[in-house]
Every structure is written in C-alpha cells, then in structure tokens.
Amino acid sequence: MEPILSARGLVKRYGRVTALDHADFDLMPGEILAVIGDNGAGKSTLIKALCGAVNPDEGEIRLEGQVMNFTNPMQARNAGIETVYQNLALSPALSISDNMFLGREIRKKGLAGSVLRMLDRGAMEKRARDKLSELGLMTIQNISQAVETLSGGQRQGVAVARAAAFGSKVVIMDEPTAALGVKESRRVLELILDVKKRGIPIILISHNMPHVFEVADRVHIHRLGRRLAVINPKEHSMSDAVAYMTGAKVPEGAVAA
Amino acid sequence: MEPILSARGLVKRYGRVTALDHADFDLMPGEILAVIGDNGAGKSTLIKALCGAVNPDEGEIRLEGQVMNFTNPMQARNAGIETVYQNLALSPALSISDNMFLGREIRKKGLAGSVLRMLDRGAMEKRARDKLSELGLMTIQNISQAVETLSGGQRQGVAVARAAAFGSKVVIMDEPTAALGVKESRRVLELILDVKKRGIPIILISHNMPHVFEVADRVHIHRLGRRLAVINPKEHSMSDAVAYMTGAKVPEGAVAA
Amino acid sequence: MSQPQEFEKVLTGSVTTVAQFEDHKSGLKRLQHFLHSSPAMVPLIVLLALILFFGIAKGEKFFSAYTLTLIMQQVAVVGILAAAQTLVVLTAGIDLAIGVIMVLSFVIMGNMVVSYGMPAGVALIAGFLVAGFCGWVNGFLVSKLKLPPFIVTLGTWNIIMAICLIYSENATMREADVTAATPWLHIFGISFKIGPAVVTLGVLAMIGLYVVLWYMLNYTAFGRHIYAVGDDPDAAELAGIRTSKVLTATYTLAGLIAGLAAWVSIGRNGSISPSTVVTDFNLQAITAAVIGGISLFGGRGSILGVLFGTLIVGVMSMGLNMLNADPQWKVLLTGVLIIGAVAIDQWIRKVSG
Amino acid sequence: MSQPQEFEKVLTGSVTTVAQFEDHKSGLKRLQHFLHSSPAMVPLIVLLALILFFGIAKGEKFFSAYTLTLIMQQVAVVGILAAAQTLVVLTAGIDLAIGVIMVLSFVIMGNMVVSYGMPAGVALIAGFLVAGFCGWVNGFLVSKLKLPPFIVTLGTWNIIMAICLIYSENATMREADVTAATPWLHIFGISFKIGPAVVTLGVLAMIGLYVVLWYMLNYTAFGRHIYAVGDDPDAAELAGIRTSKVLTATYTLAGLIAGLAAWVSIGRNGSISPSTVVTDFNLQAITAAVIGGISLFGGRGSILGVLFGTLIVGVMSMGLNMLNADPQWKVLLTGVLIIGAVAIDQWIRKVSG
Amino acid sequence: QEVSACLITKTDTNPFFVKMKEGAEAKAAELGVTLKAYAGKVDGDHDSQVAAIESCIADGAKGILIAASDTKAIVDAVKKAQEAGMVVIALDTPLDPAEAADATFATDNLEAGRLIGAWAAATMGDGAKDAKIGFLDLVPSQPTVDVLRDQGFMIGFGIDPKDPNVIGDEDDPRIVGHDVTNGNEEGGRKAMENLLQKDPEINVIHTINEPAAVGAYQALKAVGRENDVLIVSVDGGCPGVASVKDGQIGATSQQYPLLMAALGVEAIKKFADTGEKPQPTPGKAFFDTGVALVTDKPAAGVDSIDTAKGTELCWG
Ligand SMILES: Nc1ncnc2c1ncn2[C@@H]1O[C@H](COP(=O)(O)OP(=O)(O)OP(=O)(O)O)[C@@H](O)[C@H]1O
C-alpha cells in the first residue's frame, strides 16, 4: 500500500541546533500512527515540516505520492491536512467561538450574509458550545470568554475541538491531551477513534504510553531528530517502546515494520 | 497538627465567570498534597491565590497560622513559597540560564562582581546544564538557546528545574509533567520525593492518576471552584478519585480527612 | 489494542451539565459587568466627565449645543485619520504616513479639477486611487518583505511628503478656484443647523465611518481577522488566516480612509494647501487611538473607544481654550489632562475588574 | 503508595549524554552562525555597505577621515538619546519626552551658571537631577499607575516643553556668556585631531556610553531584568522580578542619560537655546533604535546595533547632503534609503536564518 | 574659477522658502554659481541647519546664504564657516547680533507687522478704541518672526507691547487672546474658532501669514461674520494677494524672497571674485529688501500699493 503522507531525509537546523537529522516518515491510509520520543527529539518539528509551518532545509514530502513542499500552513490546510499544534495556535484576545471558526466563519443567511457579510454569531457560539460539550468540557461558563482567560486544559480543548470540527484528509494532533483531565482525555481518544472510523488517518504525538498503545495502529519512535523505528503495538510492549525511545535498548530491524 | 499553609472561603470572580467559590485548602508540614480536578475546576486559580499571583475577592490565607494575604508573587517567594506555574512564567527571548537564575543571578567573585556587578555567566550555565541533566533532559544542545526555541517539554523542564533549584518552605507545582516525556516525568517524581525528604511540603497539581497515587500523601479533590473532599490515596482507589472529581459519585464525609 | 486503564472506566457516570454559579446582582455589580464586557464605554465615561467638568467651569458657554458641535467639526478630519490609524494599530502596526497620504490625496483631487479641468468624479477617483495605492505599498512592504511597520511608514512618509511637495510645487489652491471648478469637492463642508447645533456633512461622514468600521470589525470575518493578526500573527497564520493578505488589505483600507479624510478636509478648509504635510496628524491620530483604549501592541481595543478618544482630545483643547489659557500654558495643561484622562480610564477599568 | 507503572521501569538504562550532532562548517556556514548568534552585526554590515556606496559615489570627499569623524560629531547627541530610548523600548515602552528632558536639562544648566552665577558643578548636578526626576516621573506613572508609556510620555513631553518655554522665556544663552561663566559646560566640545580625523570628547562620551550600557545590559542582573520585563512582564513578575522597580529605574536612567545628552549638546552647539524643544529628537532616536534592530514590542535587540543604526542615519544624511540633492529630493531619498537599509538588514537575517 | 554656494532655509515646506530657493537657483544659473540647497525639517530645527553648515564646510563652498531658525544659536556655527574662509549672508531674518553675518538681506518683520497694525487702526478710525483683537500666531515656542510680526502689529495699532521680545505679556483690554496656527489653513481655522468661542464680537485679526488668514476667513464665514471682521496678514504670496483682492484679507505686508535670494547670490559671487562684502542699508544693521503694504482700501497715513501692483510683485 502507498503511504498517504510520507517524507524522506528531512533536515532542519536552527543555527547551532539540529532539530531534524535526515528524518523519514510514513503515514498509511486510514491508520492511527502514534509518534513518540523524548522531549526535544524533534517530533513537533517533524509534523510542522509536514504541514508547512516549518520549511525544512533538505528532504522531500509527498502527499498521496506527489511531491508537495508546503511553504505555509494554509497550503497544507487547503490540501486537507488539519493540525492541532502543541502551542495550540489560538489568538489569546479572541473569544472561544472566534477562535474555533477563525478563517472559516459562518455567515448569516440571506442578504445580511451575502451583501453585508454579517457573521452568524449565534450559530457559531452554539456549535462551539456543542463541540466543547462533546469533549466533556463542562466548566466553560461563558462561551464568549477570551481564550487567554481559559484554564490550560480548557484552552487545549478548544484547539482539539477546532481540528475535530473540520475533518479532512489527514488530522495531526501534537500532544492533544497533555493539559487535559482524565475525562477530557478519554473523550479525545474516543474522538480520534471516531475520526479513524470516518476513514481519515491520524498522526498522534503523545507521551502517554497507555493511551498510545490503546489507540495506535503503528508507533513511530523518534530519537535524536530521526526515525529510529516503527513498531507494531501488538507485537511490542510499552516497556520496549520506552526503552527504544530513551536509548536504553536499540531495536533490531524494526524500521522495516 | 497545624497546617503550614491554609485557606478558608476563597472567592475569585472574573466578570461573569466564577473561578473560586468559597474554596478551602490545607497543606500539612512535610506532606505531598496532590490537587486533582476537572479542567477549569479552579486548581490553578487556587494556587495562584495562595502565592499572591491572583488577589482573591474574599477569603483568607494563613502561612504557619498567620494571616498572610500576599498581593504579589514576590512576597510569597520571600516568605519561602516557590512555584512552577502552569503557563511556566518563562521569558521567551531570554536564554535557558538567564531564565533559571532570573532574580537570583550569580555574580562573579572579587571586584568584578562586587563593584562592576558582573554576572558569572559560566557558573550559571554550568549549574543550569547540571539541573537539566538531573531531570534527564539530554536533548538541549545549546544552553544559551532562547527559551522560545525550546520544545514544549524542554521548556517545562526549565521551569521545573528552576523551582527545584531553589528549595524553600513550600514548593507548588502546577502540572509539572504535562508536557514531559516518560523519562523526564519519572525524574520529576523522584525530584518531588527528594524535596519531601528535605522536609519541605509540596503541592502537586496533576491529571496523571498513576503519578498522583504513587507519590501523594493526601489528595485534595477540587470541583466547581471549591474543595469537594480530601482523600487518603491508600484508602481510596483511583476510580473513586476520578468518580468524585467528575461528579460521577459524591464522596461521603470525606472532607474531614 | 489494549484497554483503557481501570480508573477511566468510571467516567460514564460523570456530570454533563455546563457549570453555573448563582449570580448576586447588585446595581454596582451590574455596572461593573457592563463595563467589563464593553470596555469602549470607559472612554465615554471619561468624555462625559470632562464635558461636565468644563461645563461646570465655564457654564453655558461651553455646555451649549453650538460649542459641542463645533468641537465635532474641529475633530472630524483627525477623527477619520484616527479610525484609519486604529485599523493599522489593531494589526500591531503603525502608520506614520497616514497624514501625508491624505495631503497627497487632496492635492491630487484639487489639481485634477483646478489645473487639468477634469470633472469632480474623476478627480475624486484619482485621489482615492492614489491614497489606496500608497496604503497598498505600505501593506506590501510590511506583509511581503516583513519589514517593521514603523520603518516602512517612516520611509513612505518621507517619500510621499517629498512627492507631494515636488509635484505640487508647493502651490496653494484657493477656495475660489476650486469652487469655480466644481462644488463637489466642498460637499463635506455643507452645514445645517438643528436649533443652535451646527452639523456639517464632514461630521456625519466621520460618525458614519465609525459605525461602518465598528460593524466591520465586529460582525465580519475580515474584522475578526484583523484582530487575530494583531493579537498573535503566528497563531493566526497557523490557524489558517492568510496574514499577509489581511495586512495588505488593512493598510490599503487605511489609505482609502485617508482619501476620505482628504475630501472632508477640503470641505473644512476650503483651500488646498500642500504645506499641510508638516501638520502632526500622526501623533494626533495615534493619541486619539490610545486614549480610546487601543493597545499599541495590537489586537486589543474597540474602535468606538477611538471615537470617544478623538472627542476627548477635542473637548480638552476647546475647554482649555475657553479657560483663557495662553498657548504655552495650554500645552502644559494638555499634557496634564491627557495623563489625567487615561489615569481615570485605567482606574475605572481596574474597579470594574 | 502504589508503584511506578510497568513500562517506567526500563528507564534506568536510558542514555545520559547530551545530544550532539556533527558540524559541517563551510566558510559561509560559519558566517551564518556568527550572524545568527550576534544579530547586532547585521546593521554593521549595512552601515559599511552604505559608507562604501557613498564613498564610491563621491570619492575622497566623502571617504575621508574628516568627513567620517564629522558624521560622528553630528550624531553624538542623537546617539546618546537613542541609547536612552533603547533602554525604554527594551522594556516595551517608549519615551516621547526624552528630547525635551534634554532641552530642559541644558536650559537649567545654562541658567544656573549664566543667570544665577552658580559654579559649574552645581549647575551640572542640578541639570542631571532635573533630568533624572523627569525620567522618574515617567517611570512612576508607567509602573505604579500602570498607564501606557505612550500616553504618559506624550503628556510629560507637553508638560516639560511648556515648562521649558515658560521658564526660559525662550531666551537663547550665547556661547560667549556661557564661556565667560565657566569652561566646564563646553567640555564635550573639546576636539583633538588625529591626522585629518577630528574627535570631540562628545563623540567619545557617546561611544563610552554605549560600551557601558552594553556591559550593563548583558553582564549585570539589572540588564537582564530589563530584557525580561520587556519580553513578558507577567512572566517576569511571576519569576520573581520586581517589574515596577525595574521600570522606574529604567525611565530614571533614561532621564539621566538625557542629562548627559544635554551636557554634550551644550559642547556641540556652544549656545543654549530653549527653542530646541521643537526638534524632532524622539523620531530620530526611535528611528535609530529600530534601524539598529530593537523591537518596539520590547525585549529584543542589542544596544550595539543602535550605535550602528545611529551612524547609518548620520551617514545617509551626510551622503545625501554631498550628493547635491535638492532638499525635497533629499527627503524622498532618505525615505528610500531607510526602507532599503532595513530591507537589506532583514534579508541578511533571513539568509543567516 | 568655480564658485559654489550653499542656501540653507528654515524648511522646504513653506512656499516662502521654496520660492527663495527658486530665486537663488535662477540667479546662480545666471552667474554660473553652483548652488546647493539645504533645509531644516520644521521651523525651529536648529540642528539640521548646523549640520548643513558643516556639510558646506566639508564641501569647500565659497559662501553660505542662511535663513536662520535660531538667530542667536546659529552664530557659533556661522563663525566656524567664516573661519573656514566663507562669506555668510543672512537672508529673511537678521542674526542676533546682526553683525555676526557678513551681510544681511532681510525683511524688517517688525515693520511688516507695524504696517498692517497701522492700516487696521486707520481703517477702523474711532472704532479702534474699542476694537476686539485676536492674534493668530505661529507656534507655542515663539520664534523670532512670530514675535516681531505680532509685536509690530501692536505698535502699529497703538497697543503697548510691554516687552517687545515676548508675546502674551500685554494687558491691553482690547486683546481678546492669542492662539497658534502652525502657519496653515487648518490651524488658522481652528484658532479662529477658538478665539470666537472666547469672544464672538471679535473684529480685528492679526495673522502670522496668509494661509492662517485664509483659515480664519473660513471660520468667520461659517458663522456669517466674514464681512465685519478685519483680517490682516504678512507675506505677499500670490494666493495671499489674490485673497486681498477678493476682500478676504484686508491688507497684507508683502516681502520679497526672490530679491533677497538674488542679492545674496550676487554678493557671494562678488566676494568670490573681488573679496568685497556688501553694505547694509544706512541706519539699519542690515540690507532691508523692503516690505510693502498691499491693499485695495488704502488708509490715510499709511503707504500702500494696490493688488494689481502686488500681484505683479508677488512671489508664488
Ligand atoms: N526556532 C528554533 N530555534 C532553535 N532551536 C529550535 C527551534 N525550534 C526547535 N528547536 C530545537 O529543536 C529540537 C526539537 O524540538 P521539537 O519541538 O521538535 O521537539 P519535540 O520532540 O516536539 O519535543 P516535546 O516532546 O518536548 O514537544 C529541540 O532541541 C529544540 O530546542
């Protein structure tokens, strides 16, 4: 089977720092691919390169077999790649619903919408509230609150809800549950399985091993800026995965997986 | 036994939003107290109120039995309360060592230090590197890198290392392991136990139940802006705790714990 | 695939209602909440306080419909420029060229009718086109070359000022000559009386502009994008906003608004004088915006606040003038009042927390 | 107490060395890394390019030690003010009053010796005290009342300007009168020749000031705190910096530096003229800072860059003077050069990424 | 031998100095002198003028024509130029002291003010005793021209100016007030509106220049008083003279920048050729290029020319 999204030999250097060191990557259609690795291994840089937020110094990226070097995130989004960034990419002073619909606002029906281009505040707020409730985020009292006034977890919920609301060709989630509570994390996992059911492949970056091993079809282990191995979570234990990613053990021939 | 840090009836409202709704709090000497609760339950606001970063509308705070309403974080710090904030409180453009030693810089020995007030860059960088290595953060290549260029986990490591480096009367950590990898999280738990051994009590906010139940002496469950219950992790299961904090079950008489 | 951890299984029973707290609404609390949710009202309070202050000090002379409408006439041009400036400042930029764009625009409008004998329509279109083009150049340099807005507009300020002087040879066009050619350029000078109040079309244009921009900023996608870009450009870009398009559009729009200011200014002044380039419109416009509560760091503030900010400055200057201060003392008192007004503003915000 | 989870037990074996990657150092890469780690060098390159450009255009006349040192003399006062401005801008503020503080300070120094017959020492102390006090007032209003720096310093700008004009009755003090009273006020005007180069003590004062401030900003705690406060005031406060103290100290220091500028200015101009208040020192100082790579949003940039930024502006204006351009064209070219210089700067930064 | 000269004006935005520059350029071309022009950024920008003088020295020019922004402070820089062997000629405004320049070709601004003051008093006749006078000045910092014209008007009108170096210390009850205009239409209109707020009965207006006067006229027209207020001004630019003809301005004192410039360039050329310096007008410290009162309503006892003649002599 052809990978839907793949990369070969990605390199990214920042001055004296090397973030990606000839990294490879493959995402198969319809799968949940987990990416794990130490802090600073280069996971976020990798996915930022995939979706155009970072321009790699070397290497090539293919979407459905075609070379596609995105130079900005808009291009990736238009190509159907939706991303939850680790730093969330929310506008602090804007409200929750403004943030959820940024760049895809809903306009009023009729003349007000087509001529006066008036936004349908009510509809956006309602949909935002629904999406958040789906995630189990029941503590948000005021839906027109500025995002900067939300708690860390509420903020992350908004970012996840946004990506989930606009399903597309590939969904990338960089540590979507890091700040979330037990209940909210569980809902995100359910949501990921939901998205998969719709046939959309997902890249999930996470440090939570039980979660990773629960939902992932394959696990990409990243170490020191490159892909160390790809393992099958049914064949390897969590301990193996952790040992590989921290350098305690070296995987054998696992790259071919 | 007298609590070392306690609060009664704390209230904090932001416009239409209620963050704290008559919350109580007690920290006993030498203990590790975990604070758990849904996203947006008011945990961060609670500890910000305790350390002066937020001024509560009502309620009183006592440190070692004396009423102490801090109006800014400096006062709390001078009283010996060291905090890792959820939003980390790092200066993005400054380097790692600058951030670690912000406000407690090391000066050169001799005239250069006393008269010219020259900073000892070398010493600070060395100590910063050591602290990070203790946390297992081995991926930081350049210690004079700006914090904004670090990965999410590296950044959190810096904040935790800073609080740990300056042990004092009370250490508060708001989700210190949220962005950390498996290895780094483990080190932070070890560090917390270390601090406890030095006799310093710790407040740990976390959504990671296994971690909480591993290290905590008591667990404060926060729900809808107030303390719902305090439970003993040896007497209650994780399931109980999760059920209480999400409202699935109501604890009986646990507040007295 | 492994199973959820044990403790996660109890979640099915968790509460599913949105958190709510009882509201204790005393009158004061209500006011607080109102101010908290509509920060543009704070400068309005300051404005009213200031009017009251001078009204008490000078009695009817100040507190008359005539005087108050006169103030509106005096601030119309600056008010329009302040609106343009506000858009740019909301994107975390600054437009030092806005004043000279206006001057170039009215010089061109005037020259078209007086020197080249063009019809008024053509002259106006030419004026607006040039103004919009100047704005577009700023936007292009800021968004594509990623130069700091301060430097870009400092540069174009100089360039446009020089072009304006060289092109016009510094020649003033007299009102009589303009009127002889067309009445259209003076249309915003037309005034009508409602009792003692005197309202010019220029004043109405300013108010109309603010209403339109307020609508645009709050009820259209473009408006929200302006805020998002100013608030955090990286986040906006990642969230899928074409920041460079938004920036270019904003600067261009600011230029076009300067074109409107040019037209209104011809109406107010009658004659058309290129040496107006030296007038410090930038500082006045930025001051009005900041007093109105716009953050120079972008992304925060309401444009209605700027309308009140403009009026605050106008009321101050008229009030001081009626208090019979001589020009040097007026400068001093203006300084004191500016700080005072914003201090009160800040205090109200704090109390309404 | 429960046990660590199963998979956490393998961690004992994890690698404990710091990550390292091989370095491929070609010459170009080295240059890139150098520029990447010392961004202040970028304006230096632009400066050298500009000197070369005018040197080629005008030959020896421009490219002489005399002309180049003359440029230094011309920019000394603005350079000192730009240093003060830089400190304030680094805290994410702006000091519109810095120019008039200098003027008030030299008017006081002059009046002390000429009108009141005080000794030079007393005059200088009085001048510095007033300058520092003005700065302190700005700092107090910004840090304690939490007013926007733009508004605070706009207010004090007006107030100080008016005080200066009212107090001095706009009377210029002649060089001869000042010299008759004391030689000390003119000390920074003393020049000595090294071959054709002419160096004044004022120029040395400027350079010395930059060195001291560079040291302070990079090698003392206070300097790092200035950056931290400008970078993210909330984070700095939480991290345990008394932001309001840092702000007050910074504005006060800026005032004192304006006092130094006053002294140097007396040396350069000989006479003391209160009407200097109209000169646009603010814009010049901010321009130098921004061209030198300081971000108006605070917390970023190197003060050495500002020294080069000041010189870039000086070289431009001297170069254009020598090119025999007519004043209006000079304005135009200044605009083009400002944008050009910063565009090159940005380009180098991008390439050295 | 090639002769090069510098012209340093106060600003390059004020039409007066722009015309002066054009006049100088024309004369220079005629005499074969290379002329470089410099200007300050705003009125009062002393620093740019000093830098300009330094550039001229570095350039090796033979002479400098300067319209000084700060007539006292510039003296030191002028001295340096003279030491470098140049002839320095003050245009428009004499230096302080006037002898600091090698020669001065200037308008007597006090006389200019005095003429319009005297004309206004004569035109009003008995009404002058209880006139209500407004002064539309230049800027708060009170530069020399501002003071001379303002105080000159008072002398001409018969008001005691007290200290003739300071505006605003007078106590004559006929003075309604002073306001500043920045010398342009916008400022003129606003200042007029302000003064009308102080006293709507105002009936005489002194304006610093014609743009300010035109602005004041607009403000008066808006309240329907354009026909019963006397506006006087200084400058004599062509649009200004046309405004006098239209009756918007009652009278204006005309000055002659082209003449100043031409005389200045000639003097430098002569100095370069012969080393000879020009002589001042007898009885004055400088060579007065003259002012003429332009009005179509001549008043007894005040010499004036009509607008036809004024239009002939106007400068742009
Ligand atoms: N703009 C930058 N400048 C310099 N170094 C950078 C920059 N961005 C990332 N890096 C470095 O690149 C490396 C990889 O960072 P990245 O964010 O990809 O890590 P990560 O695997 O996502 O880690 P985490 O699990 O902590 O999120 C880190 O060492 C980081 O310091």
Ligand SMILES: Nc1ncnc2c1ncn2[C@@H]1O[C@H](COP(=O)(O)OP(=O)(O)OP(=O)(O)O)[C@@H](O)[C@H]1O
């Ligand atoms: N400045 C503010 N303005 C308005 N609402 C606020 C502000 N700060 C916090 N809140 C609200 O107060 C509530 C409690 O927030 P808090 O940050 O204390 O939650 P938390 O328990 O720490 O959650 P998390 O686990 O997600 O970090 C949230 O609903 C949040 O939206």
Ligand SMILES: [Mg+2]
């Ligand atoms: Mg990451």
Ligand SMILES: [Mg+2]
């Ligand atoms: Mg929290």
